[in-house]
Ligand SMILES: [Zn+2]
């Protein structure tokens with residue numbers, strides 16, 4: 001691709017970037033939002049009355065902060081919630097096992113199921129196993145997840161959530177259990193959404209905490225004969241409930257849109273501090289810093305608190321559909337949804353010809369310890385449908401070394417967030433969004449313009 | 450006190466010490482015991498059928514390892530167990546709170562109690578508060594425990610377990626809740642025994658995990674008016690059940706006894722790996738190393754797996770009573786009951802005149818990174834009645850920096866134990882017990898002999 005001459009910020013704009021970073025590093029708005037959301041609302045499962053309370057909270061906060069065009073864009077969705085979930089080793093060594101049902105799991109029959117456990121080291125081992133010989137068994141996928149800075153261990157780990165249930169169902173097993181798709185050494189099993197294949201008869205699936213998976217493995221190693229486990233899961237579902245995206249704007253001089261945000265829903269086990277109260281707090285506080293500058297930004301900054309991300313990016317798809325006719329005015333989109341660790345890298349998803357512009361961002365962010373990254377950014381989960389529709393994206397990569405100790409567990413609470421790291425995020429987002437607003441030109445391939 | 454000439458080990462004995470340490474550092478017996486106990490028995494509350502299974506386990510293991518005079522000395526005790534325990538902020542910000550009932554707490558009325566919360570920063574603040582004005586309230590003692598290497602933060606923390614309930618009862622409150630007497634950042638509240646004063650009408654008491662105490666404090670800070678919390682605790686008690694101490698010996702050339710061990714019971718929330726499966730494993734494996742030496746030790750080494758320590762040192766008092774007539778033959782006593790962290794200091798509870806003998810132990814232990822400590826050792830919880838009866842004691846102080854992250858919570862599981870640290874403990878105990886067996890003379894004040 002041809003390389004265009006790199007645009008620059010004016011020296012006044014560069015000074016503004018630096019001032020925004022200084023202010024971000026002393027920001028209190030972000031922490032206040034996060035404390036308020038986790039304390040006053042707490043867990044807010046997609047489609048639940050708690051998520052509805054969170055939407056009211058979000059609209060109220062955006063208005064109080066001075067955002068314009070504040071609105072809730074609703075959509076309909078199916079609903080799933082856990083009711084009870086218990087498990088134990090029945091024999092030969094009776095002991096409780098800490099489990100949590102995966103989102104969308106069917107219930108066990110009333111009173112639970114008890115059966116011999118068959119262990120597979122990995123999902124791949126299970127996929128390679130014969131289809132016969134597992135009828136009536138409980139299938140245990142004991143695959144371990146790796147700790148990584150960039151979260152790259154999570155993709156493999158997630159595969160086992162739907163994979164274990166579907167492979168177990170194909171083989172006539174009565175339930176599937178997996179080692180948590182998380183890195184915590186705590187007895188805090190990790191939930192997350194799963195989907196059944198159309199061609200199987202669904203079997204219930206739950207995750208064991210890492211220590212409980214260790215325990216079950218040791219029991220199987222030490223026992224002379226079969227190890228029997230019981231699993232009891234009950235759930236509650238509804239065909240249609242309401243969810244929604246909360247939207248607020250800082251109107252710009254042009255109708256081009258810079259779309260940022262985090263997702264408002266959380267899993268039900270914790271208070272959704274790192275996933276994704278932090279993303280809400282970071283992006284809202286960053287936009288507020290830009291709103292506080294004299295005059296209007298060049299482009300409109302649209303903050304979205306996405307609804308029902310955890311249960312299938314439902315808010316993201318609803319937005320992409322409802323706003324299909326203005327997606328070509330979306331200059332850039334990005335979501336903060338990887339916790340509250342410090343940003344360490346800036347990645348882009350620009351048309352190749354616009355890569356020189358990335359250097360303007362890199363220069364602005366360098367003092368925050370943020371290095372240049374590749375051009376393979378996805379932009380964040382809720383941006384996926386927009387990226388597929390051609391909207392350019394960026395991502396401020398956060399250090400996720402401890403993210404999967406917390407994420408989707410009851411340990412996702414406010415005390416796990418480092419206020420200094422949160423402020424570094426706010427500074428980085430304020431600088432990035434300001435550059436996006438003021439820097440001339442766009443990020444799409446010219447043939448598509 | 451007069452200082453006697455320091456005795457010495459022979460050079461052959463010193464070589465044996467070194468060989469025992471080498472073998473301890475490569476020991477597998479201790480880990481095998483700990484894995485077996487936590488996997489095959491798991492939680493084993495004092496007086497429960499699980500503790501009875503653990504006694505059978507202990508006697509079987511001691512026999513298999515070649516210990517002599519293996520026996521279970523039973524005693525009777527009252528019994529308490531938790532059945533259910535839940536709490537929530539009812540208003541203005543409805544959210545679940547993670548709690549655990551303290552051992553011996555009474556139940557709430559059926560269906561629980563809901564009342565306005567009154568917060569005290571410390572137990573001392575509560576003690577200083579007037580007796581009027583708290584009728585019908587829930588009293589919340591939000592005192593924070595400090596992380597220390599030697600566990601010295603625990604004493605203050607424990608005071609609030611009984612203190613908060615008794616002070617709340619005096620004031621007509623309907624329940625007491627405390628910030629956990631633990632250092633964990635996890636949502637894993639910390640249980641432990643409490644006792645009601647005779648002069649109060651008992652009120653139920655539970656501990657909040659540290660993050661949940663943070664949450665409740667923030668809710669009170671943010672709310673315009675009162676914060677209402679509900680607590681629902683049910684328990685099950687029995688007047689008399691059976692417990693017992695499991696005892697095994699390595700008979701020595703003399704009838705003097707060196708008494709070591711750990712406690713077999715655990716709280717019900719975890720599998721009792723660090724409290725106190727580790728103590729059982731360390732002391733049994735150390736004694737086994739001495740038994741494997743050629744010939745008999747000079748003194749008898751008696752290993753006790755103490756019963757029902759957690760619920761009031763019941764095994765300790767039963768032993769001291771049953772063995773009152775042979776306590777003068779107890780040369781030294783000690784318990785390993787502070788987890789599985791590396792030993793960093795050797796402390797004694799010798800008569801002053803025998804302090805020079807401590808140097809022989811210090812010299813033996815130095816290569817393990819163990820330094821000299823003071824002469825104020827208590828010997829360990831189950832040794833308390835013996836020390837009071839004049840039995841000299843020692844203690845191998847373990848690094849407890851993370852002990853109160855785990856202790857008395859559901860996180861007390863095998864995966865938290867470092868096998869290398871466990872081996873260092875076994876080496877230290879083997880060396881110490883060997884010196885105690887072979888070194889001439891005793892540790893009592895001469896006037897008492
Ligand atoms: Zn998320």
Ligand SMILES: [Zn+2]
Nearest residue numbers: 275310407408
């Ligand atoms: Zn998530």
Ligand SMILES: [Zn+2]
Nearest residue numbers: 712724725786
């Ligand atoms: Zn203990």
Ligand SMILES: [Zn+2]
Nearest residue numbers: 724759856857
């Ligand atoms: Zn204890």
